[in-house]
Amino acid sequence: MISKKMKNNNKLNCIVILLVIIFIIIAERNFDAYVIRILNLCAIYIILGVSLNLINGFTGQFSLGHAGFMSIGAYASALLYMSPQIKEVNYFITPLIMPFRVIETSFFVSLIFAGLVAALMGFLIGAPCLRLKGDYLAIVTFGFAEIIRVVFNNLQSVTNGPIGLKGLPIYTNLWWTWGIAVLTVLVVKNLVNSSYGRALKSIRENESAAEAMGVNLFFHKSLAFTVGAFFAGLGGALLGSLVMTIDPNTFSFLLTFQLIVIVIVGGLGSITGTIISATIIAVSMELLRAVEAPMNIFGLHLTGIPGMRMLVFAILLMTFVLLFKQGLMGKKEWSWEGFFKILFPKQRDIKEGD
Amino acid sequence: MTFNAFLQNLSNGISLGFLFALIAIGYSMVYGILNLINFAHGDIFMMATFFAYYAIAFFSLPWGIAFSLAIILTAVLGVLVDRFAYRPLRNSPRISCLCSAIGMSFLLQNFAIVVFGGRPKAFFRPEVFTKVFTVSGVRIHIVSIVTPIIAILALLVLTYIIYRTKVGLAMRAISRDFDTANLMGININKTIAFTFAIGSGLAATAAILWALRYPQIYPYMGIFPGWRAFAAAIMGGIGSIRGATLGGFLVGLLTIMIVAFLPALAGYKDAFIFIGVIIVLLWKPKGLFGED
Amino acid sequence: MSVLKTDSICMQFGGLTAVSNFNLELKEGELVGLIGPNGAGKTTIFNMLTGIYKPTKGKVYFYDREISGLGVDRITSLGIARTFQNIRLFSNMTVLDNVKVGTHVHIKSSIWKTIMQWPSYLQEEDSIHERAMELLKVVHLDNLKDHLAGSLPYGEQRRLEIARALATNPKLLLLDEPAAGMNPQESSELMKFILDIQNKFKLTIILIEHDMKVVMGISKRMLVIDYGETIAEGKPLEIQHNPEVIKAYLGVEATNYA
Numbered sequence: 015m016i017s018k019k020m021k022n023n024n025k026l027n028c029i030v031i032l033l034v035i036i037f038i039i040i041a042e043r044n045f046d047a048y049v050i051r052i053l054n055l056c057a058i059y060i061i062l063g064v065s066l067n068l069i070n071g072f073t074g075q076f077s078l079g080h081a082g083f084m085s086i087g088a089y090a091s092a093l094l095y096m097s098p099q100i101k102e103v104n105y106f107i108t109p110l111i112m113p114f115r116v117i118e119t120s121f122f123v124s125l126i127f128a129g130l131v132a133a134l135m136g137f138l139i140g141a142p143c144l145r146l147k148g149d150y151l152a153i154v155t156f157g158f159a160e161i162i163r164v165v166f167n168n169l170q171s172v173t174n175g176p177i178g179l180k181g182l183p184i185y186t187n188l189w190w191t192w193g194i195a196v197l198t199v200l201v202v203k204n205l206v207n208s209s210y211g212r213a214l215k216s217i218r219e220n221e222s223a224a225e226a227m228g229v230n231l232f233f234h235k236s237l238a239f240t241v242g243a244f245f246a247g248l249g250g251a252l253l254g255s256l257v258m259t260i261d262p263n264t265f266s267f268l269l270t271f272q273l274i275v276i277v278i279v280g281g282l283g284s285i286t287g288t289i290i291s292a293t294i295i296a297v298s299m300e301l302l303r304a305v306e307a308p309m310n311i312f313g314l315h316l317t318g319i320p321g322m323r324m325l326v327f328a329i330l331l332m333t334f335v336l337l338f339k340q341g342l343m344g345k346k347e348w349s350w351e352g353f354f355k356i357l358f359p360k361q362r363d364i365k366e367g368d
Numbered sequence: 369m370t371f372n373a374f375l376q377n378l379s380n381g382i383s384l385g386f387l388f389a390l391i392a393i394g395y396s397m398v399y400g401i402l403n404l405i406n407f408a409h410g411d412i413f414m415m416a417t418f419f420a421y422y423a424i425a426f427f428s429l430p431w432g433i434a435f436s437l438a439i440i441l442t443a444v445l446g447v448l449v450d451r452f453a454y455r456p457l458r459n460s461p462r463i464s465c466l467c468s469a470i471g472m473s474f475l476l477q478n479f480a481i482v483v484f485g486g487r488p489k490a491f492f493r494p495e496v497f498t499k500v501f502t503v504s505g506v507r508i509h510i511v512s513i514v515t516p517i518i519a520i521l522a523l524l525v526l527t528y529i530i531y532r533t534k535v536g537l538a539m540r541a542i543s544r545d546f547d548t549a550n551l552m553g554i555n556i557n558k559t560i561a562f563t564f565a566i567g568s569g570l571a572a573t574a575a576i577l578w579a580l581r582y583p584q585i586y587p588y589m590g591i592f593p594g595w596r597a598f599a600a601a602i603m604g605g606i607g608s609i610r611g612a613t614l615g616g617f618l619v620g621l622l623t624i625m626i627v628a629f630l631p632a633l634a635g636y637k638d639a640f641i642f643i644g645v646i647i648v649l650l651w652k653p654k655g656l657f658g659e660d
Numbered sequence: 661m662s663v664l665k666t667d668s669i670c671m672q673f674g675g676l677t678a679v680s681n682f683n684l685e686l687k688e689g690e691l692v693g694l695i696g697p698n699g700a701g702k703t704t705i706f707n708m709l710t711g712i713y714k715p716t717k718g719k720v721y722f723y724d725r726e727i728s729g730l731g732v733d734r735i736t737s738l739g740i741a742r743t744f745q746n747i748r749l750f751s752n753m754t755v756l757d758n759v760k761v762g763t764h765v766h767i768k769s770s771i772w773k774t775i776m777q778w779p780s781y782l783q784e785e786d787s788i789h790e791r792a793m794e795l796l797k798v799v800h801l802d803n804l805k806d807h808l809a810g811s812l813p814y815g816e817q818r819r820l821e822i823a824r825a826l827a828t829n830p831k832l833l834l835l836d837e838p839a840a841g842m843n844p845q846e847s848s849e850l851m852k853f854i855l856d857i858q859n860k861f862k863l864t865i866i867l868i869e870h871d872m873k874v875v876m877g878i879s880k881r882m883l884v885i886d887y888g889e890t891i892a893e894g895k896p897l898e899i900q901h902n903p904e905v906i907k908a909y910l911g912v913e914a915t916n917y918a
Contacts, residue, residue, distance in 0.1 A: 164638045164639035278467055327474070329475065336456050339460060
């Protein structure tokens with residue numbers, strides 16, 4: 015029975031969640047701020063990478079607009095969780111519009127708002143992109159992200175323009191980031207392994223055949239964009255509250271590029287792959303910062319090499335695109351079945367449940 | 369706005385339009401043949417300026433030789449980019465090529481940052497290119513005159529190559545039907561390499577003219593003209609040389625005119641370009657002038 | 661009530677008329693063959709019936725309901741399924757998943773229930789699984805259920821496509837050259853197979869085929885298309901001896917297949 019397998023998987027997944035909770039408790043108590051920051055970034059990159067993979071990898075719609083959704087999420091949530099005092103300090107040129115000027119909500123509420131606004135944007139952007147394929151879709155989604163950036167740069171009374179927002183309170187912590195990361199993985203995984211997920215994949219494989227088999231292209235493409243944008247908005251909001259300042263250029267194509275690298279390296283059709291590569295890249299990004307900053311080794315002052323980080327990433331992307339096209343995991347996923355088969359290779363399932 | 373100011377903007381717009389046209393042709397040619405948007409094209413443009421800069425600064429070459437050398441080197445760079453980033457993926461799904469193009473773009477940009485440094489450098493402007501003519505109150509930079517001349521020359525040469533040489537025939541054949549052209553014995557790889565060489569050479573020409581006009585060069589300088597030229601190619605009908613030229617004009621003029629006539633919206637000018645591209649792609653996917 | 665009724669439908673692409681005045685009325689349980697030279701417009705007719713094209717003139721009725729102009733997926737949900745001339749499988753998905761995609765059009769669970777793994781959704785997944793396995797057994801592909809569709813040999817890919825189409829629970833099945841590339845033995849197995857599934861799933865079938873043995877062997881009625889026009893209609897024997905048809909298409913050898 016498929017449902018029995020799913021129920022069992024759910025039980026095992028609960029154990030994993032439990033382990034994550036224990037890990038967070040230990041981490042908060044023992045690790046220093048630098049490591050915790052990296053752990054937060056890992057989780058955020060997982061959220062962003064998995065949500066991008068839903069659109070690009072599973073549905074085959076190559077979107078380059080993810081940074082736009084993040085930006086919307088970051089600003090939307092900031093507008094709610096900033097206190098009126100901080101708002102007044104920031105919006106000194108043009109006051110923030112009402113009602114946001116006087117509102118202050120909890121982080122939780124602001125996150126929901128961020129996700130919903132981003133999701134709405136995802137839907138609005140995804141809808142006209144239906145008929146576009148490949149390169150053209152990439153251009154249009156990139157264009158939308160750029161338009162968002164320019165608009166945010168100019169709407170002083172909403173976003174404070176190019177100055178951006180500073181002094182944002184840090185609400186992001188391991189519980190929020192990893193909690194939402196787990197939520198993202200669960201939602202996307204459940205979606206992808208369902209009938210809807212098969213419909214999404216069929217669109218990726220062959221649109222005309224998918225349609226002929228009754229898959230409504232508009233609904234399903236919109237689904238991918240909307241859900242992907244929702245979690246991107248959450249990711250953006252979390253990032254905003256982590257780095258304490260956001261401006262329209264924080265969420266630039268550079269960030270989308272990093273996410274593309276994550277998704278390609280992990281494998282376009284694999285959530286597990288994305289999780290692994292997101293972690294690797296989040297860690298590497300921080301470690302590589304050292305290469306860029308000036309260093310003092312044995313009294314020798316070495317000036318850092320700026321731009322080295324992104325060069326390394328560009329080379330990484332090229333290597334994977336040219337040599338390991340399938341990424342780390344290709345389309346394979348972690349499955350409890352596979353795991354146990356590796357642990358206990360001699361045992362065979364007597365009841366396949368088919 | 370005074371009539372003089374209008375003429376000023378018009379002349380700026382026209383010469384800018386020619387620059388965009390030269391760059392846009394490169395996009396169009398590559399797309400026409402490979403169905404690939406060469407994201408790295410704008411960055412190849414950028415590299416040309418640095419080639420010229422270092423030819424003069426390090427090797428003290430006279431500007432005529434330096435500029436010519438830069439164009440040649442850029443053409444070679446274009447061929448190399450195709451050879452290493454796009455050729456291996458000829459038979460791969462489109463998404464791989466797209467990622468490769470994006471990766472190549474970032475690679476060139478950050479290579480430039482690491483090797484050339486991120487701070488803008490002052491491009492060397494030979495004496496002869498600093499003259500400004502004043503015609504009834506309108507200041508016309510000599511570069512604004514040279515640009516259309518060189519651009520038109522380049523276009524004539526290009527048209528000759530495409531319509532009167534064997535290589536041009538091969539290029540047209542491949543853009544119509546890749547597989548059949550292959551079966552007919554056309555050397556695909558050589559022809560494609562040639563296409564990249566020409567496209568990059570044209571971009572390099574535009575780059576030098578650009579740098580003579582706006583003498584600050586820096587690793588990210590290819591992004592703005594790159595996207596503008598790309599928008600021009602799309603609007604003119606990607607794959608069409610004529611379209612790229614006309615599109616280049618449109619974009620050049622619009623870029624200047626929008627800021628001139630609606631200064632309040634100047635902050636949004638970057639957005640307009642993309643709005644234009646999106647509208648064209650959604651409404652007339654083959655571009656405003658259709659496919660060549 | 662007829663299953664399908666077309667009302668002199670035409671298809672024009674600019675100045676080119678691909679199909680003109682195509683008339684067909686199908687009763688339940690019929691098996692009609694559609695033949696004609698390459699480029700005659702047969703697949704275009706299929707495309708008009710399934711919603712890929714909207715007829716430039718005329719209407720299509722499915723169980724007395726007008727479907728011309730409806731979207732492809734909508735028409736499939738109403739009960740018309742098809743296979744493709746050039747096999748369009750979901751190559752990177754498993755054989756089983758390919759068939760399961762066909763069931764999606766009739767799914768009851770909402771997205772929310774799916775994401776939250778509601779019991780009713782889990783039950784539905786079970787029944788989808790059972791149904792898909794049944795269909796795979798019918799086409800003898802059940803032992804290959806976890807193989808990637810793209811890795812299957814040609815003949816098995818064709819059978820998979822039919823199973824996938826059957827998964828949409830159609831009342832009318834359109835088969836576009838299912839015997840293409842098959843040897844005589846495979847073709848005669850296919851003939852039996854088509855009759856079997858027609859019986860088992862109570863289908864009405866339209867069959868485009870070039871293999872005369874197959875199409876004349878199982879069709880009760882045939883239409884011959886040439887340059888977009890219907891040049892003959894009738895029983896296989898009548899068609900064989902129709903001089904127009906012979907002139908346009910069949911040639912002398914086909915008359916030996918009696």
